Amino acid sequence: MASTVQPYNWSIHAIPAAYLLAFPPYLYQFARCMTASNYTATNIVPRTNLELLKPKLPNNVWQSLVRARGAHLNALEGFPLFAAAMIAGNYAKLDTREMNTLAADYLLLRVVYTGLYMTVKSEAASYLRSTVYAASLSVPLYVLWKAGNRIAADKF
Template sequence: MPLAYWCVLVAALLPLVWAGYAKAGGDVDNHCPRDSTSDLPPKHRRAYAAHYNAYENFPFFAAAVIVAVTQGAAISTVNLLAVTYVALRVLHGLLYVFNQSTARSIVYGLALLANIAIFVLPAFR
């Protein structure tokens, strides 16, 4: 199984890391966790925002990897770009938590470019 598929698994689980950190920051009512996030300290509220952002960006990444692998893109390049994407998404979450908005936006853009590159790779084989 390609390394890129393992990266899809990591990217699928990454939102849970941010949500776990967010919930560890205060008293979150698990019956209605979204309602109680406003009571969290700022760093943990930002972790919850990173959680949402990771979920929002996951479908395109998963689709891009599947398209690239099934359409015959060079697997070594797909793997490299997938690892790069996951590393950038981890960094994005950390920058979100530590309130580095400009750097976070730059990293977001780089991860998006890596994802687009994965998706279009088969066109260049």
């Protein structure tokens, strides 16, 4: 009789990884805001920097800062759904390999989405970004659906 070795379940570890993915765009935005403004931006009320500095910054710089802030906020907005999905999937004892794969898919899609969010400058390309966003959103929704079905059926 062959023994099956369960893979290490790192899907819960993907939760802090997903949270940390929100911060590179913020750090980029803050550092670039400081240098572009000759350090007149403030850390006292940093959320006001972009609005206060808009008239003082070249438009292309300001646009890149706004996109970075948007990428940061979007990652934070999507984080609770992903965290809930990973916890629910583990609670429902969904397949470890599938949970690992779905967690990795989500993280990869979020990296691609963030890159697109920060670099896309055309209306046409923005739809690619939206497609990647929808794909990333589908991962936690799928996990929650599967977990709900498993729990409802009480088959775990």
